[in-house]
Amino acid sequence: MTAAEETAREDAPWGEVTPEAARKLLVAAVAAFAERGYHATTTRDIAGRAGMSPAALYIHYKTKEELLHRISRIGHDKALEILQAADASGGAPSERLAEAVRSFVRWHAGRHDTARVVQYELDALSDEHRAEIVGLRRRSDEVVRDILDEGVETGEFDVPDVPGTTVAVLSLCIDVARWFNVAGRRTPDEVGALYADLVLRMVRAQK
Amino acid sequence: MTAAEETAREDAPWGEVTPEAARKLLVAAVAAFAERGYHATTTRDIAGRAGMSPAALYIHYKTKEELLHRISRIGHDKALEILQAADASGGAPSERLAEAVRSFVRWHAGRHDTARVVQYELDALSDEHRAEIVGLRRRSDEVVRDILDEGVETGEFDVPDVPGTTVAVLSLCIDVARWFNVAGRRTPDEVGALYADLVLRMVRAQK
DNA sequence: GCAGACTCTAAGCGCTTGCTCACCGTCGCG
Protein backbone atom coordinates (compact mmCIF):
# COMPACT_ATOMS: atom_id res chain seq x y z
CA MET A 1 0.00 0.00 0.00
CA THR A 2 1.39 3.43 -0.92
CA ALA A 3 1.36 6.33 1.53
CA ALA A 4 -1.48 7.98 -0.40
CA GLU A 5 -3.56 4.82 -0.29
CA GLU A 6 -2.84 4.48 3.39
CA THR A 7 -4.08 8.04 4.00
CA ALA A 8 -7.21 7.41 1.96
CA ARG A 9 -7.87 4.26 3.94
CA GLU A 10 -7.54 6.19 7.19
CA ASP A 11 -10.01 8.81 6.03
CA ALA A 12 -12.56 6.30 4.75
CA PRO A 13 -13.43 4.24 7.82
CA TRP A 14 -14.23 0.97 6.09
CA GLY A 15 -11.75 1.32 3.26
CA GLU A 16 -10.18 -2.05 4.02
CA VAL A 17 -13.40 -3.92 3.25
CA THR A 18 -13.60 -5.05 -0.36
CA PRO A 19 -15.25 -5.51 -2.79
CA GLU A 20 -17.52 -2.49 -2.74
CA ALA A 21 -20.71 -4.55 -2.34
CA ALA A 22 -19.32 -6.17 0.80
CA ARG A 23 -18.40 -2.74 2.18
CA LYS A 24 -21.86 -1.31 1.39
CA LEU A 25 -23.47 -4.21 3.23
CA LEU A 26 -21.16 -3.77 6.20
CA VAL A 27 -21.82 -0.03 6.42
CA ALA A 28 -25.55 -0.72 6.25
CA ALA A 29 -25.20 -3.31 9.00
CA VAL A 30 -23.33 -0.88 11.26
CA ALA A 31 -26.13 1.66 10.89
CA ALA A 32 -28.85 -0.91 11.51
CA PHE A 33 -27.12 -2.60 14.47
CA ALA A 34 -26.39 0.78 16.08
CA GLU A 35 -29.97 1.94 15.67
CA ARG A 36 -31.92 -1.15 16.71
CA GLY A 37 -29.40 -3.60 18.08
CA TYR A 38 -28.09 -6.81 16.53
CA HIS A 39 -31.00 -9.08 17.42
CA ALA A 40 -33.67 -6.59 16.37
CA THR A 41 -32.03 -6.14 12.96
CA THR A 42 -33.07 -8.46 10.14
CA THR A 43 -30.98 -9.51 7.19
CA ARG A 44 -33.68 -7.98 4.97
CA ASP A 45 -33.18 -4.66 6.74
CA ILE A 46 -29.43 -4.71 6.14
CA ALA A 47 -29.79 -5.71 2.50
CA GLY A 48 -32.49 -3.07 2.00
CA ARG A 49 -30.31 -0.28 3.36
CA ALA A 50 -27.52 -1.40 1.03
CA GLY A 51 -29.96 -1.40 -1.92
CA MET A 52 -29.61 -5.11 -2.51
CA SER A 53 -31.64 -8.28 -2.17
CA PRO A 54 -31.45 -10.34 1.03
CA ALA A 55 -29.65 -13.15 -0.78
CA ALA A 56 -26.77 -10.86 -1.77
CA LEU A 57 -25.66 -10.74 1.84
CA TYR A 58 -24.79 -14.44 1.78
CA ILE A 59 -22.46 -14.06 -1.20
CA HIS A 60 -20.11 -11.94 0.94
CA TYR A 61 -20.76 -13.23 4.46
CA LYS A 62 -21.53 -16.74 5.65
CA THR A 63 -23.95 -15.60 8.38
CA LYS A 64 -25.33 -12.48 10.00
CA GLU A 65 -23.03 -13.17 12.95
CA GLU A 66 -19.98 -13.12 10.67
CA LEU A 67 -20.95 -9.60 9.66
CA LEU A 68 -21.07 -8.56 13.32
CA HIS A 69 -17.73 -10.21 13.91
CA ARG A 70 -16.02 -8.34 11.07
CA ILE A 71 -17.40 -5.04 12.37
CA SER A 72 -16.36 -5.87 15.91
CA ARG A 73 -12.90 -7.00 14.88
CA ILE A 74 -12.14 -3.93 12.76
CA GLY A 75 -13.56 -1.63 15.45
CA HIS A 76 -11.54 -3.20 18.24
CA ASP A 77 -8.39 -3.08 16.13
CA LYS A 78 -9.00 0.62 15.61
CA ALA A 79 -9.68 1.24 19.31
CA LEU A 80 -6.49 -0.53 20.34
CA GLU A 81 -4.53 1.33 17.66
CA ILE A 82 -5.79 4.68 19.02
CA LEU A 83 -4.67 3.86 22.55
CA GLN A 84 -1.30 2.54 21.40
CA ALA A 85 -0.71 5.65 19.28
CA ALA A 86 -1.42 7.87 22.27
CA ASP A 87 0.93 5.83 24.41
CA ALA A 88 3.64 5.97 21.76
CA SER A 89 3.33 9.74 21.35
CA GLY A 90 5.93 10.19 24.07
CA GLY A 91 5.91 12.68 26.88
CA ALA A 92 5.11 12.34 30.55
CA PRO A 93 2.51 9.82 31.77
CA SER A 94 0.01 12.62 32.32
CA GLU A 95 0.40 13.83 28.74
CA ARG A 96 0.02 10.33 27.35
CA LEU A 97 -2.97 9.61 29.58
CA ALA A 98 -4.67 12.82 28.50
CA GLU A 99 -3.99 12.08 24.83
CA ALA A 100 -5.26 8.51 25.21
CA VAL A 101 -8.53 9.66 26.79
CA ARG A 102 -8.94 12.55 24.36
CA SER A 103 -8.51 10.46 21.21
CA PHE A 104 -10.36 7.40 22.56
CA VAL A 105 -13.35 9.55 23.52
CA ARG A 106 -13.23 11.46 20.24
CA TRP A 107 -13.57 8.16 18.39
CA HIS A 108 -16.41 6.90 20.59
CA ALA A 109 -18.30 10.17 20.04
CA GLY A 110 -17.50 10.80 16.37
CA ARG A 111 -18.07 7.18 15.35
CA HIS A 112 -20.66 6.47 17.99
CA ASP A 113 -22.68 4.18 15.72
CA THR A 114 -19.70 1.93 15.13
CA ALA A 115 -18.59 2.19 18.75
CA ARG A 116 -22.05 1.27 20.01
CA VAL A 117 -22.01 -1.95 17.98
CA VAL A 118 -18.44 -2.71 18.95
CA GLN A 119 -18.93 -2.09 22.67
CA TYR A 120 -22.47 -3.26 23.33
CA GLU A 121 -23.07 -6.24 21.04
CA LEU A 122 -20.30 -8.50 22.30
CA ASP A 123 -22.80 -10.97 23.72
CA ALA A 124 -24.21 -11.67 20.28
CA LEU A 125 -20.89 -13.06 19.04
CA SER A 126 -20.19 -16.79 18.93
CA ASP A 127 -18.01 -18.17 21.70
CA GLU A 128 -14.90 -18.33 19.53
CA HIS A 129 -15.33 -14.88 18.08
CA ARG A 130 -16.05 -13.39 21.49
CA ALA A 131 -12.91 -14.97 22.92
CA GLU A 132 -10.84 -13.40 20.15
CA ILE A 133 -12.36 -9.95 20.81
CA VAL A 134 -11.94 -10.24 24.57
CA GLY A 135 -8.23 -10.73 23.93
CA LEU A 136 -8.06 -7.42 22.07
CA ARG A 137 -9.91 -5.68 24.90
CA ARG A 138 -7.46 -7.00 27.45
CA ARG A 139 -4.64 -5.42 25.46
CA SER A 140 -6.48 -2.07 25.52
CA ASP A 141 -6.78 -2.43 29.27
CA GLU A 142 -3.06 -3.01 29.57
CA VAL A 143 -2.12 0.15 27.69
CA VAL A 144 -4.07 2.28 30.16
CA ARG A 145 -2.95 0.34 33.22
CA ASP A 146 0.69 0.65 32.17
CA ILE A 147 0.42 4.44 31.83
CA LEU A 148 -1.17 4.65 35.29
CA ASP A 149 1.55 2.43 36.77
CA GLU A 150 4.25 4.60 35.25
CA GLY A 151 2.67 7.78 36.57
CA VAL A 152 2.49 6.32 40.05
CA GLU A 153 6.12 5.27 39.80
CA THR A 154 7.29 8.74 38.79
CA GLY A 155 5.15 10.23 41.53
CA GLU A 156 3.16 12.18 38.97
CA PHE A 157 -0.09 10.37 39.85
CA ASP A 158 -1.72 9.65 43.18
CA VAL A 159 -3.71 6.48 42.50
CA PRO A 160 -4.32 4.07 45.39
CA ASP A 161 -6.08 1.47 43.21
CA VAL A 162 -4.59 1.17 39.72
CA PRO A 163 -6.68 -1.78 38.43
CA GLY A 164 -9.90 -0.20 39.69
CA THR A 165 -9.04 3.18 38.22
CA THR A 166 -8.15 1.55 34.90
CA VAL A 167 -11.59 -0.01 34.71
CA ALA A 168 -13.22 3.30 35.63
CA VAL A 169 -11.29 5.32 33.03
CA LEU A 170 -12.06 2.90 30.21
CA SER A 171 -15.67 2.55 31.34
CA LEU A 172 -16.10 6.32 31.32
CA CYS A 173 -14.75 6.57 27.77
CA ILE A 174 -16.67 3.60 26.39
CA ASP A 175 -20.01 4.76 27.76
CA VAL A 176 -19.73 7.88 25.61
CA ALA A 177 -20.95 5.72 22.73
CA ARG A 178 -24.20 5.08 24.62
CA TRP A 179 -25.21 8.65 25.43
CA PHE A 180 -23.50 10.71 22.73
CA ASN A 181 -26.01 12.30 20.41
CA VAL A 182 -25.17 14.08 17.18
CA ALA A 183 -28.07 16.46 17.85
CA GLY A 184 -26.55 17.37 21.23
CA ARG A 185 -24.64 20.51 22.02
CA ARG A 186 -21.13 19.09 22.22
CA THR A 187 -18.71 18.09 19.48
CA PRO A 188 -16.54 14.98 19.83
CA ASP A 189 -13.52 17.27 20.34
CA GLU A 190 -15.20 19.08 23.21
CA VAL A 191 -16.20 15.87 24.97
CA GLY A 192 -12.67 14.56 24.49
CA ALA A 193 -11.18 17.65 26.09
CA LEU A 194 -13.64 17.59 29.00
CA TYR A 195 -13.01 13.92 29.69
CA ALA A 196 -9.23 14.24 29.48
CA ASP A 197 -9.43 16.93 32.17
CA LEU A 198 -11.73 14.83 34.36
CA VAL A 199 -9.43 11.82 34.14
CA LEU A 200 -6.35 13.88 35.04
CA ARG A 201 -8.26 15.01 38.11
CA MET A 202 -9.11 11.39 38.96
CA VAL A 203 -5.43 10.49 39.07
CA ARG A 204 -4.55 13.83 40.72
CA ALA A 205 -1.92 14.54 38.10
CA GLN A 206 0.77 17.02 39.19
CA LYS A 207 1.77 19.18 36.25
CA MET B 1 -48.69 -0.75 54.54
CA THR B 2 -47.26 -1.27 58.03
CA ALA B 3 -43.64 -0.53 58.85
CA ALA B 4 -42.84 -4.24 58.97
CA GLU B 5 -44.39 -4.80 55.56
CA GLU B 6 -42.49 -1.80 54.20
CA THR B 7 -39.24 -3.27 55.50
CA ALA B 8 -40.03 -6.64 53.97
CA ARG B 9 -40.77 -4.98 50.66
CA GLU B 10 -37.43 -3.20 50.76
CA ASP B 11 -35.57 -6.42 51.39
CA ALA B 12 -37.37 -8.36 48.67
CA PRO B 13 -36.62 -6.46 45.50
CA TRP B 14 -39.80 -7.24 43.60
CA GLY B 15 -42.09 -7.39 46.61
CA GLU B 16 -44.49 -4.88 45.13
CA VAL B 17 -45.31 -7.17 42.22
CA THR B 18 -48.31 -9.38 42.92
CA PRO B 19 -49.66 -11.99 42.61
CA GLU B 20 -46.78 -14.37 43.08
CA ALA B 21 -47.03 -15.82 39.58
CA ALA B 22 -46.67 -12.36 38.08
CA ARG B 23 -43.61 -11.76 40.27
CA LYS B 24 -42.05 -15.08 39.33
CA LEU B 25 -42.48 -14.27 35.63
CA LEU B 26 -40.99 -10.81 36.13
CA VAL B 27 -37.98 -12.15 38.01
CA ALA B 28 -37.47 -14.72 35.25
CA ALA B 29 -37.71 -11.98 32.64
CA VAL B 30 -35.10 -9.85 34.42
CA ALA B 31 -32.69 -12.78 34.43
CA ALA B 32 -33.32 -13.60 30.79
CA PHE B 33 -33.19 -9.99 29.53
CA ALA B 34 -29.99 -9.33 31.48
CA GLU B 35 -28.33 -12.46 30.12
CA ARG B 36 -29.29 -12.34 26.46
CA GLY B 37 -30.97 -8.98 25.85
CA TYR B 38 -34.63 -8.21 25.31
CA HIS B 39 -34.82 -9.07 21.63
CA ALA B 40 -32.90 -12.33 21.98
CA THR B 41 -35.20 -13.50 24.78
CA THR B 42 -38.33 -15.45 23.85
CA THR B 43 -41.57 -15.58 25.77
CA ARG B 44 -41.06 -19.34 25.98
CA ASP B 45 -37.70 -18.74 27.64
CA ILE B 46 -39.22 -16.45 30.28
CA ALA B 47 -42.11 -18.82 30.99
CA GLY B 48 -39.74 -21.78 31.15
CA ARG B 49 -37.51 -20.11 33.73
CA ALA B 50 -40.61 -19.34 35.79
CA GLY B 51 -41.72 -22.97 35.51
CA MET B 52 -44.89 -22.11 33.63
CA SER B 53 -46.35 -22.47 30.16
CA PRO B 54 -45.85 -19.67 27.61
CA ALA B 55 -49.55 -18.79 27.75
CA ALA B 56 -49.37 -18.00 31.46
CA LEU B 57 -47.36 -14.91 30.67
CA TYR B 58 -50.33 -13.34 28.90
CA ILE B 59 -52.62 -13.69 31.88
CA HIS B 60 -50.47 -11.23 33.82
CA TYR B 61 -48.99 -9.06 31.05
CA LYS B 62 -50.54 -7.90 27.81
CA THR B 63 -47.29 -8.15 25.84
CA LYS B 64 -43.63 -8.93 26.26
CA GLU B 65 -42.96 -5.19 26.00
CA GLU B 66 -45.26 -4.50 28.95
CA LEU B 67 -43.08 -6.82 31.03
CA LEU B 68 -40.01 -4.82 30.05
CA HIS B 69 -41.82 -1.61 30.86
CA ARG B 70 -42.77 -2.75 34.36
CA ILE B 71 -39.18 -3.79 35.05
CA SER B 72 -37.87 -0.53 33.67
CA ARG B 73 -40.39 1.57 35.60
CA ILE B 74 -39.73 -0.10 38.96
CA GLY B 75 -35.99 0.02 38.38
CA HIS B 76 -35.95 3.69 37.47
CA ASP B 77 -38.16 4.53 40.45
CA LYS B 78 -35.65 2.74 42.66
CA ALA B 79 -32.68 4.50 41.06
CA LEU B 80 -34.27 7.92 41.52
CA GLU B 81 -35.21 7.07 45.09
CA ILE B 82 -31.59 6.14 45.86
CA LEU B 83 -30.27 9.44 44.55
CA GLN B 84 -32.96 11.46 46.33
CA ALA B 85 -32.29 9.66 49.60
CA ALA B 86 -28.59 10.48 49.32
CA ASP B 87 -29.41 14.10 48.58
CA ALA B 88 -31.82 14.28 51.53
CA SER B 89 -29.30 12.75 53.92
CA GLY B 90 -28.05 16.26 54.70
CA GLY B 91 -24.50 17.39 55.10
CA ALA B 92 -22.17 19.28 52.84
CA PRO B 93 -22.42 18.89 49.02
CA SER B 94 -19.31 16.72 49.00
CA GLU B 95 -20.81 14.36 51.56
CA ARG B 96 -24.07 14.13 49.65
CA LEU B 97 -22.26 13.63 46.33
CA ALA B 98 -20.14 10.85 47.81
CA GLU B 99 -23.19 9.17 49.30
CA ALA B 100 -25.11 9.47 46.03
CA VAL B 101 -22.31 7.86 44.02
CA ARG B 102 -21.66 5.22 46.68
CA SER B 103 -25.28 4.04 46.93
CA PHE B 104 -26.03 4.43 43.20
CA VAL B 105 -22.98 2.35 42.29
CA ARG B 106 -23.75 -0.21 45.00
CA TRP B 107 -27.15 -0.75 43.43
CA HIS B 108 -25.79 -1.01 39.88
CA ALA B 109 -23.24 -3.59 41.03
CA GLY B 110 -25.36 -5.56 43.49
CA ARG B 111 -28.41 -5.65 41.22
CA HIS B 112 -26.44 -5.59 38.00
CA ASP B 113 -28.89 -7.86 36.22
CA THR B 114 -31.79 -5.52 36.89
CA ALA B 115 -29.66 -2.45 36.21
CA ARG B 116 -28.48 -3.85 32.91
CA VAL B 117 -32.05 -4.27 31.70
CA VAL B 118 -33.08 -0.90 33.09
CA GLN B 119 -30.16 1.01 31.58
CA TYR B 120 -29.50 -0.77 28.31
CA GLU B 121 -32.88 -1.86 26.96
CA LEU B 122 -34.55 1.56 26.75
CA ASP B 123 -34.68 1.38 22.95
CA ALA B 124 -36.92 -1.67 23.08
CA LEU B 125 -39.69 0.25 24.83
CA SER B 126 -42.65 1.69 22.93
CA ASP B 127 -42.55 5.43 22.25
CA GLU B 128 -44.96 6.26 25.07
CA HIS B 129 -43.26 4.06 27.62
CA ARG B 130 -39.85 5.37 26.66
CA ALA B 131 -41.02 8.96 27.04
CA GLU B 132 -42.24 8.20 30.56
CA ILE B 133 -38.92 6.61 31.51
CA VAL B 134 -36.87 9.42 29.98
CA GLY B 135 -38.74 11.80 32.30
CA LEU B 136 -37.60 9.80 35.33
CA ARG B 137 -34.02 9.84 34.06
CA ARG B 138 -34.10 13.61 33.68
CA ARG B 139 -35.07 13.89 37.34
CA SER B 140 -32.10 11.69 38.32
CA ASP B 141 -29.89 14.01 36.28
CA GLU B 142 -31.23 17.02 38.15
CA VAL B 143 -30.45 15.59 41.58
CA VAL B 144 -26.79 15.22 40.67
CA ARG B 145 -26.57 18.52 38.81
CA ASP B 146 -28.11 20.38 41.78
CA ILE B 147 -25.55 18.94 44.19
CA LEU B 148 -22.74 19.98 41.84
CA ASP B 149 -24.22 23.49 41.51
CA GLU B 150 -24.44 23.82 45.27
CA GLY B 151 -20.87 22.68 45.78
CA VAL B 152 -19.65 25.20 43.21
CA GLU B 153 -21.65 27.93 44.93
CA THR B 154 -20.18 27.16 48.36
CA GLY B 155 -16.73 27.00 46.81
CA GLU B 156 -16.37 23.40 47.90
CA PHE B 157 -16.10 22.14 44.30
CA ASP B 158 -14.02 23.32 41.39
CA VAL B 159 -16.11 22.32 38.37
CA PRO B 160 -15.80 24.41 35.19
CA ASP B 161 -18.50 22.47 33.30
CA VAL B 162 -21.37 21.33 35.54
CA PRO B 163 -23.67 19.83 32.85
CA GLY B 164 -20.76 17.92 31.30
CA THR B 165 -19.54 16.67 34.65
CA THR B 166 -23.09 15.59 35.57
CA VAL B 167 -23.26 13.43 32.46
CA ALA B 168 -19.83 11.97 33.19
CA VAL B 169 -20.63 11.11 36.82
CA LEU B 170 -23.90 9.39 35.96
CA SER B 171 -22.35 7.65 32.97
CA LEU B 172 -19.54 6.31 35.14
CA CYS B 173 -22.02 4.90 37.67
CA ILE B 174 -24.42 3.46 35.11
CA ASP B 175 -21.72 1.65 33.16
CA VAL B 176 -20.93 -0.40 36.26
CA ALA B 177 -23.93 -2.53 35.32
CA ARG B 178 -22.21 -3.45 32.04
CA TRP B 179 -18.85 -4.63 33.36
CA PHE B 180 -19.60 -5.73 36.93
CA ASN B 181 -19.20 -9.45 37.36
CA VAL B 182 -20.21 -11.43 40.41
CA ALA B 183 -17.23 -13.69 39.83
CA GLY B 184 -14.90 -10.68 39.94
CA ARG B 185 -12.72 -9.67 42.84
CA ARG B 186 -14.66 -6.64 44.08
CA THR B 187 -17.84 -6.42 46.13
CA PRO B 188 -20.50 -3.79 45.34
CA ASP B 189 -19.47 -1.95 48.50
CA GLU B 190 -15.86 -1.77 47.40
CA VAL B 191 -16.71 -0.48 43.95
CA GLY B 192 -19.03 2.08 45.53
CA ALA B 193 -16.27 3.35 47.82
CA LEU B 194 -13.73 3.49 44.99
CA TYR B 195 -16.09 5.38 42.70
CA ALA B 196 -17.14 7.86 45.40
CA ASP B 197 -13.47 8.72 45.86
CA LEU B 198 -12.88 9.06 42.12
CA VAL B 199 -15.86 11.39 41.73
CA LEU B 200 -14.75 13.60 44.62
CA ARG B 201 -11.42 13.90 42.85
CA MET B 202 -13.21 14.84 39.61
CA VAL B 203 -14.89 17.81 41.33
CA ARG B 204 -11.74 18.58 43.35
CA ALA B 205 -13.72 18.56 46.58
CA GLN B 206 -12.10 20.50 49.43
CA LYS B 207 -12.72 18.77 52.69
C1' DG C 1 -72.78 -28.09 46.97
C1' DC C 2 -72.77 -25.56 43.23
C1' DA C 3 -72.12 -21.07 40.32
C1' DG C 4 -68.85 -18.09 38.96
C1' DA C 5 -64.37 -16.11 38.97
C1' DC C 6 -59.69 -16.93 38.49
C1' DT C 7 -55.41 -19.17 37.02
C1' DC C 8 -53.16 -22.08 34.22
C1' DT C 9 -52.28 -25.41 30.04
C1' DA C 10 -52.11 -27.75 25.30
C1' DA C 11 -52.43 -26.76 20.94
C1' DG C 12 -51.79 -24.01 17.35
C1' DC C 13 -52.36 -19.68 14.16
C1' DG C 14 -50.32 -16.34 11.26
C1' DC C 15 -46.20 -14.26 10.48
C1' DT C 16 -41.24 -13.28 10.33
C1' DT C 17 -36.81 -15.00 10.66
C1' DG C 18 -32.05 -16.60 8.85
C1' DC C 19 -30.72 -18.73 5.11
C1' DT C 20 -30.79 -21.54 0.36
C1' DC C 21 -31.29 -22.53 -4.40
C1' DA C 22 -32.28 -22.41 -9.25
C1' DC C 23 -31.55 -19.18 -12.39
C1' DC C 24 -29.76 -14.93 -15.02
C1' DG C 25 -27.00 -10.97 -16.85
C1' DT C 26 -22.31 -9.38 -17.59
C1' DC C 27 -17.89 -9.59 -17.87
C1' DG C 28 -12.64 -11.20 -19.42
C1' DC C 29 -10.40 -14.37 -22.28
C1' DG C 30 -8.85 -18.05 -25.73
Next chain:
DNA sequence: CGCGACGGTGAGCAAGCGCTTAGAGTCTGC
Protein backbone atom coordinates in the same frame (compact mmCIF):
# COMPACT_ATOMS: atom_id res chain seq x y z
C1' DC D 1 -17.80 -15.79 -30.87
C1' DG D 2 -18.48 -19.06 -27.19
C1' DC D 3 -17.78 -20.04 -22.44
C1' DG D 4 -16.84 -20.33 -17.70
C1' DA D 5 -16.52 -17.44 -13.52
C1' DC D 6 -18.60 -14.13 -10.85
C1' DG D 7 -22.00 -11.44 -8.52
C1' DG D 8 -26.54 -10.74 -8.39
C1' DT D 9 -32.02 -11.87 -7.94
C1' DG D 10 -36.93 -13.96 -6.91
C1' DA D 11 -39.01 -17.26 -4.71
C1' DG D 12 -39.40 -19.94 -0.96
C1' DC D 13 -38.19 -23.42 2.94
C1' DA D 14 -37.97 -24.91 7.74
C1' DA D 15 -37.92 -23.15 12.13
C1' DG D 16 -39.07 -20.15 15.57
C1' DC D 17 -41.53 -16.07 16.93
C1' DG D 18 -45.37 -13.37 19.76
C1' DC D 19 -49.63 -14.20 20.93
C1' DT D 20 -54.65 -16.48 21.12
C1' DT D 21 -58.11 -19.65 22.26
C1' DA D 22 -60.80 -23.53 24.12
C1' DG D 23 -61.07 -25.79 27.96
C1' DA D 24 -59.58 -27.87 32.58
C1' DG D 25 -58.60 -27.49 37.48
C1' DT D 26 -59.18 -24.97 41.86
C1' DC D 27 -60.77 -21.85 45.09
C1' DT D 28 -64.43 -18.59 47.18
C1' DG D 29 -68.94 -17.02 48.72
C1' DC D 30 -73.52 -17.96 49.49
